[in-house]
Each structure stands twice: as C-alpha cells, then as structure tokens.
Amino acid sequence: MSELSKVNGWAGKDNPSLVESEFNLIKNDGSFRDFNVYGKSQDTKGKKMMLYEVVRKVLGKDTDSYPQEIGDCVSFGAKNAIEYLMATEKLMKGDHEKFEPIFPPYLYGTGRVLVGRGQLNGQDGSLGSWMADAVIKYGVLRSNFDGLPKYAGSVAKKWGDTPGPDKKFIEEGAKHPVKSAAQIKTWDQLVEAIVNGYPCTTASNVGYTMTPANDGFHRQTDNWGHQMCFIGVDDRADDPYAIIVNSWGDIHGELKDFNTGQSLPLATLRVRKKDAEKHLRAGETFAYSNFDGFQEQLIDKKLFMLI
Numbered sequence: 001m002s003e004l005s006k007v008n009g010w011a012g013k014d015n016p017s018l019v020e021s022e023f024n025l026i027k028n029d030g031s032f033r034d035f036n037v038y039g040k041s042q043d044t045k046g047k048k049m050m051l052y053e054v055v056r057k058v059l060g061k062d063t064d065s066y067p068q069e070i071g072d073c074v075s076f077g078a079k080n081a082i083e084y085l086m087a088t089e090k091l092m093k094g095d096h097e098k099f100e101p102i103f104p105p106y107l108y109g110t111g112r113v114l115v116g117r118g119q120l121n122g123q124d125g126s127l128g129s130w131m132a133d134a135v136i137k138y139g140v141l142r143s144n145f146d147g148l149p150k151y152a153g154s155v156a157k158k159w160g161d162t163p164g165p166d167k168k169f170i171e172e173g174a175k176h177p178v179k180s181a182a183q184i185k186t187w188d189q190l191v192e193a194i195v196n197g198y199p200c201t202t203a204s205n206v207g208y209t210m211t212p213a214n215d216g217f218h219r220q221t222d223n224w225g226h227q228m229c230f231i232g233v234d235d236r237a238d239d240p241y242a243i244i245v246n247s248w249g250d251i252h253g254e255l256k257d258f259n260t261g262q263s264l265p266l267a268t269l270r271v272r273k274k275d276a277e278k279h280l281r282a283g284e285t286f287a288y289s290n291f292d293g294f295q296e297q298l299i300d301k302k303l304f305m306l307i
Contacts, residue, residue, distance in 0.1 A: 009071025069153025
C-alpha cells in the first residue's frame with residue numbers, strides 16, 4: 001500500500017472541516033441540488049442495476065481503464081462517472097450524442113484551481129465537491145480534442161496548479177457541462193441514483209483489500225483518502241452490495257456477477273452495503289446527471305449508395 005498511497009488524493013482525509021466548509025460554500029452558491037429523480041415511475045428499492053452492462057450495450061466493450069500516476073484520483077472518479085453517464089443517457093434516454101473518452105487533467109485543473117482557488121498548490125489532491133462544482137461550471141474536455149497531450153502525471157500536475165488549464169481548453173470544456181450534481185446521503189438514495197442511470201463519484205478515507213475474499217467481496221480494511229465511482233448496486237440480494245470502479249489499473253482481482261457469472265470490468269471492487277454507507281457518511285458522494293454531450297454527426301445514408 002505504500003506505493004498506492006502516493007496516488008491517493010482526497011484532501012478531506014486529514015481535514016474534515018475543509019470538506020464541510022467548501023461544500024457549504026458551493027451549496028450556498030446554488031450549484032448543488034437536493035437529490036431527487038424527476039418523473040420516476042417505479043420504486044427503486046430492492047432493485048439491481050449494473051451500469052457497466054449499459055456501457056457494454058452502447059460501446060460493445062468497457063470504458064478505457066488506465067491508472068492515475070499522481071494524487072489526481074478526484075478527476076478520475078469524475079472521468080469515470082461522466083463516461084458512464086454518457087452511455088446511460090444514450091441507451092436509457094435515447095440521446096443522439098457521441099461517446100467520447102474524457103481528459104482527466106482538465107478536470108483536475110478546473111476542480112483544484114478554478115473552484116478550489118488554488119488552496120492546494122504544491123501538494124496533490126482535491127475535493128469531491130470542488131470536482132462536482134467544476135463539471136457544472138467548466139464542463140469536460142474530450143481526450144482527442146486538438147492540441148491535447150496524452151494523460152501523464154506530469155500533465156495533471158501542471159494543469160492542476162495555478163493558473164490551471166489554458167483559456168482555449170476552458171472555452172471548449174464549458175460547451176459540455178454536467179448540468180446537475182446532487183449529494184447522496186443514504187443507501188436508498190444511492191440505489192435510486194444508480195437504478196436511474198446516474199453514476200456517483202465517492203470520496204472518503206474508506207479503503208479495501210486489494211483483491212476479494214473467497215465470498216467475492218472486498219473487505220474494508222484500510223484508509224485510502226481517495227475518490228472512486230459507484231457504478232452498480234444490488235439491493236435485492238440477501239447481502240446487498242455496491243460496485244465501485246477504481247483508477248489504479250488491474251489490481252483488484254477478477255470479479256464475476258453472482259447471478260450471471262459475467263466478468264465485471266477491470267479495476268472494480270464489490271463492497272457490502274455497510275461499507276458503502278461509510279462512503280456516504282464522508283459527505284462527498286455526488287450523483288451526476290444531465291450531461292450536455294458531444295454532438296453525434298448523423299450522415300445521410302444516401303451518401304453511401306452507389307449511383
């Protein structure tokens with residue numbers, strides 16, 4: 001764990017007062033909403049939803065999973081949430097938008113510098129509330145936008161210090177905001193969010209064994225100071241649980257769905273309800289919804305007809 005501790009990065013681990021004060025500041029600014037699913041037609045309690053299944057139906061594969069290199073985990077939690085959100089909006093809402101991988105250093109910079117006001121310059125890390133506010137105000141940047149380098153820890157470190165991302169990137173990112181972020185406080189809210197297609201970033205000091213025990217669950221045995229993303233819940237199981245996607249690469253062992261035997265994506269953890277609730281008590285779990293995505297180019301089929 002000593003090496004992995006270098007790529008934690010939740011600034012609230014040793015400073016809970018910062019978490020509370022910054023959340024209240026942003027909430028008072030009007031960015032965050034109370035959690036509520038509008039227009040829902042059924043009770044979500046006792047349901048199972050695995051958002052990676054939605055991703056596979058949309059993309060034919062899992063999203064790209066590559067390890068963070070510095071303490072920029074908060075941006076990776078948001079990256080994963082937004083990529084899953086893109087897929088769920090295409091399949092569950094019928095959005096005609098193009099799926100695009102997200103560039104984490106942009107998120108790292110907008111969260112730490114533009115929302116966090118550079119308070120952490122000189123040390124890695126960020127807050128989940130800063131990140132949730134940043135994706136609303138400054139949007140996201142696709143990884144293949146012109147002029148972007150490939151992800152690297154050195155890039156994240158540069159973009160994550162003052163003055164932050166270049167103006168041209170902010171202008172582009174602002175075209176594609178996540179329009180809603182809501183704090184998730186209870187297990188029932190988490191289930192409702194996931195079942196309705198809203199991935200949830202989660203920052204806390206809750207850490208786990210690297211690989212699952214024989215029963216298929218990761219044990220809560222460590223303190224990580226880390227942000228990840230909830231992408232699945234099973235509230236109908238005898239032992240309810242959540243699925244979390246991490247950003248450390250393929251180090252968490254192989255997981256298979258208890259019912260179907262289907263392999264879960266790489267870099268995921270399966271955690272019991274009681275452990276998931278520890279994340280929620282940290283106050284830094286946010287459901288993302290309503291992404292203003294990348295326009296899909298609809299090409300006239302007649303262009304492909306030979307004349």
